[in-house]
Amino acid sequence: MTSVRRALALSMVERYLLLVLALASNMLIARLLTPAEIGLFSVTLAVVSLAQMVRDFGIGTFLIQHKDLQQRHIQTAFGVMLIIGGVLFALFFFAGPWAASFYGDPRVGEALQICALNFLVLPFCTISMSLLRREMRFDRIAVLSLTG
Numbered sequence: 001m002t003s004v005r006r007a008l009a010l011s012m013v014e015r016y017l018l019l020v021l022a023l024a025s026n027m028l029i030a031r032l033l034t035p036a037e038i039g040l041f042s043v044t045l046a047v048v049s050l051a052q053m054v055r056d057f058g059i060g061t062f063l064i065q066h067k068d069l070q071q072r073h074i075q076t077a078f079g080v081m082l083i084i085g086g087v088l089f090a091l092f093f094f095a096g097p098w099a100a101s102f103y104g105d106p107r108v109g110e111a112l113q114i115c116a117l118n119f120l121v122l123p124f125c126t127i128s129m130s131l132l133r134r135e136m137r138f139d140r141i142a143v144l145s146l147t148g
């Protein structure tokens with residue numbers, strides 16, 4: 001099998017296995033949590049998902065597509081991702097009390113503050129995954145995504 005076909009097959013397998021895992025985990029969460037907790041989870045997830053779209057800022061795509069990628073490009077991208085992650089962390093962490101008063105539930109603020117920690121970790125993952133995609137190492141990406 002050619003490397004392009006193998007990469008495509010691995011990418012497809014990864015995507016559909018992740019969909020199955022997401023469905024199974026959502027079914028498990030729905031079974032374990034009360035309706036009020038599901039609502040709390042959904043509100044927090046919706047807000048954080050919107051920020052996730054802004055977080056990447058096209059940096060991952062730049063790392064994948066740049067023709068002459070050098071170490072300084074990777075370092076700059078990592079620095080920018082750390083700054084964006086730090087800003088988003090601070091924004092969501094300090095918006096927690098406001099969200100709690102807006103929704104009339106202190107648990108919303110606590111959940112938002114916990115989810116804000118995610119923005120401090122993601123810059124490390126984004127750069128690594130972009131470089132793996134650039135090298136077409138879809139086998140490693142699949143293993144990392146599925147174990148994650």
